[in-house]
Structure formats: structure tokens, C-alpha cells
Amino acid sequence: MRPRRPSAVAALLLAASAATAQTDLTRPLRLVIPFPAGGPNDYVARILAPRLSEALGTPIVIDNRSGAGGNIGTALVAKAAPDGHSVVLVGLHFVANPALYAKPGYDPIKDFAPVTLAAVSPVVIVAHPGLPATNLRELVQHAKGAAVNYASPGTGTAGHLAGEMFTSATGVKLQHIPYKGAAPAMNDLLGGQVKLGFPSLPPATPHVRAGKLKAIAVTTLKRSAALPEVPTVAESGYAGFSVDNMYGLLTTAGTPRASIERLHGEVIKILRLPEVHERLASQGYDPVGNSSEEYARYLRAEIDQWARVIKAAGLRAD
Numbered sequence: 001m002r003p004r005r006p007s008a009v010a011a012l013l014l015a016a017s018a019a020t021a022q023t024d025l026t027r028p029l030r031l032v033i034p035f036p037a038g039g040p041n042d043y044v045a046r047i048l049a050p051r052l053s054e055a056l057g058t059p060i061v062i063d064n065r066s067g068a069g070g071n072i073g074t075a076l077v078a079k080a081a082p083d084g085h086s087v088v089l090v091g092l093h094f095v096a097n098p099a100l101y102a103k104p105g106y107d108p109i110k111d112f113a114p115v116t117l118a119a120v121s122p123v124v125i126v127a128h129p130g131l132p133a134t135n136l137r138e139l140v141q142h143a144k145g146a147a148v149n150y151a152s153p154g155t156g157t158a159g160h161l162a163g164e165m166f167t168s169a170t171g172v173k174l175q176h177i178p179y180k181g182a183a184p185a186m187n188d189l190l191g192g193q194v195k196l197g198f199p200s201l202p203p204a205t206p207h208v209r210a211g212k213l214k215a216i217a218v219t220t221l222k223r224s225a226a227l228p229e230v231p232t233v234a235e236s237g238y239a240g241f242s243v244d245n246m247y248g249l250l251t252t253a254g255t256p257r258a259s260i261e262r263l264h265g266e267v268i269k270i271l272r273l274p275e276v277h278e279r280l281a282s283q284g285y286d287p288v289g290n291s292s293e294e295y296a297r298y299l300r301a302e303i304d305q306w307a308r309v310i311k312a313a314g315l316r317a318d
């Protein structure tokens with residue numbers, strides 16, 4: 001007796017089950033932050049992670065892997081299995097480091113599948129109370145007559161690049177002091193070991209509000225709703241000056257489209273929650289949540305733009 005052949009419906013169900021098994025995000029997901037805990041990328045991750053874990057029904061492990069201006073943690077996901085279970089939350093370093101480093105350890109286009117741009121934020125120029133300047137004009141005058149160091153979260157970060165653009169625009173000479181992340185840079189700023197910094201707005205906001213740091217200017221073309229009294233660099237005499245940091249999610253190239261779409265859909269839902277939007281905005285983030293295709297185009301434009309800036313400034317990190 002010949003075995004009965006499965007019906008067409010049963011065959012379709014089996015195929016669908018097999019496809020689901022390949023694309024469902026059922027195992028614990030690793031969310032890599034290529035900077036130490038306490039920085040702006042880490043803050044975004046810790047808002048998204050518990051809600052994303054609940055939506056996916058699987059644990060999410062935040063993995064802070066700092067070093068080499070974000071290259072070490074970013075490269076981990078470039079080399080991970082292409083199954084959607086490794087995700088990295090990158091900043092401006094992602095689009096700048098391929099031009100800064102001879103061997104960053106990843107190709108920003110070939111090695112990653114964009115998920116979404118979660119948020120952007122300004123860089124803010126902040127000064128320790130001991131530095132004799134309260135606005136941009138006074139800062140430039142002071143820096144022309146005295147040696148001034150500035151702290152950044154690391155080479156290739158938004159803080160570093162904003163500092164280099166600032167020195168180019170104003171003609172002052174500042175000495176770059178790179179740290180291994182925003183938190184250690186902020187600690188030395190608060191302690192007065194370094195008097196000037198170019199951090200992203202979110203980690204600086206509470207210290208500015210508490211009077212522990214002086215906010216000189218923000219680097220975006222529009223003022224930030226988080227610190228509306230702080231002028232922009234552009235309106236302070238340097239028209240067109242613009243630098244912002246980005247917080248975007250990527251997974252490994254070759255990840256099944258269904259897994260990328262699942263991640264994208266859940267993150268977008270989270271970003272649209274009123275409490276999440278308000279929490280991010282209150283700290284100086286501008287939530288985005290665009291399509292994967294829009295984020296891919298954004299990344300390509302940023303890579304091209306920063307390659308030109310870095311080449312023109314003669315910057316190298318090796």
C-alpha cells in the first residue's frame with residue numbers, strides 16, 4: 001500500500017513552519033553597545049531593551065564592548081551569525097571610522113543590514129565652571145590666548161569630530177583628549193581635570209541643569225527642546241555649522257528579511273509609545289524610527305559626507 005501524500009494545504013503549512021523556524025527571533029538576543037555603560041548609546045539601549053524583550057518574548061542581553069572608538073563592538077556584530085540575534089546600536093563613529101582608520105574591522109555597507117535610525121541628538125559644547133567663558137565668543141577669545149584641552153568620548157565619535165570642526169571654523173587650537181566613552185569623559189569634566197568637552201547632549205543635560213557644567217552652544221542648526229536657552233554654534237557667529245550624533249540599530253548582513261522586519265516593526269512600536277518618546281526627548285534625543293531603506297540611504301550619505309570632512313581636515317586615528 002502506497003503511503004498517502006500530504007495535501008497541498010498540509011505541505012504549505014509545513015513550508016511556513018520551516019520558514020518561521022529560520023526567521024523567528026526565539027533565542028536570547030545580544031544588543032552590543034560599542035561604548036561603556038553610562039553613555040548616550042547605552043541610555044537608548046536600556047530604554048529599548050526591556051520593551052523589545054517583552055515584544056519578542058526572548059531575553060535581550062546588553063553587551064558593552066568598548067575600545068578603538070567603537071570599532072571593537074561594532075566589528076563583533078559584523079562577524080556574527082546572520083540570524084538577527086546580534087544587533088549593534090551605533091553612533092557617528094560608524095560612518096566616520098572607515099575614513100579615520102586604515103582597518104576599522106568592518107565595512108559599513110557590506111557587513112551590516114540596517115534596521116532603523118532610533119534617534120539623533122546634538123553635541124553640546126560644555127565647560128567646567130573653572131573655565132572663564134560663558135558663551136562662544138568668550139570661549140574663542142580665551143582659547144586664542146591659552147592652551148585648552150577638550151574631552152571627547154573617543155576618536156571618531158561625534159564629540160571628537162565636532163571638536164575638530166569647531167577648531168577649523170574658529171581658527172583656535174584645542175588639544176583633543178579622547179576617552180573610552182562618554183561616562184569617563186564626563187567624570188573628568190565634572191572633576192575639572194579637563195575644562196572643555198564636546199559630549200552628546202543627553203549625558204550632559206542633567207549636569208547643565210544642576211549648574212555643574214556651563215553649556216556654551218549646541219552643534220545642530222536648531223536649538224534643543226531639552227535646553228532651549230542654549231544657542232547654536234551657527235547662530236553664535238558660525239553659519240552652517242552642524243553636527244549631530246545618531247543612534248541606529250543594525251544587524252549582520254545576510255540576516256533573513258523576515259527577522260529584520262520583525263525587529264524593525266517592534267522597535268518602531270516602542271519608539272511611538274508616548275512614555276518612550278517623552279523620556280528620550282526630555283534628555284535631548286530626537287526620536288526618529290524610519291524605514292530600513294531610509295536608514296540605509298541616510299548611512300550612505302553620512303559616510304560620504306564624513307569621508308570628505310575627514311580627508312579635508314587630514315585626520316587619522318591609526
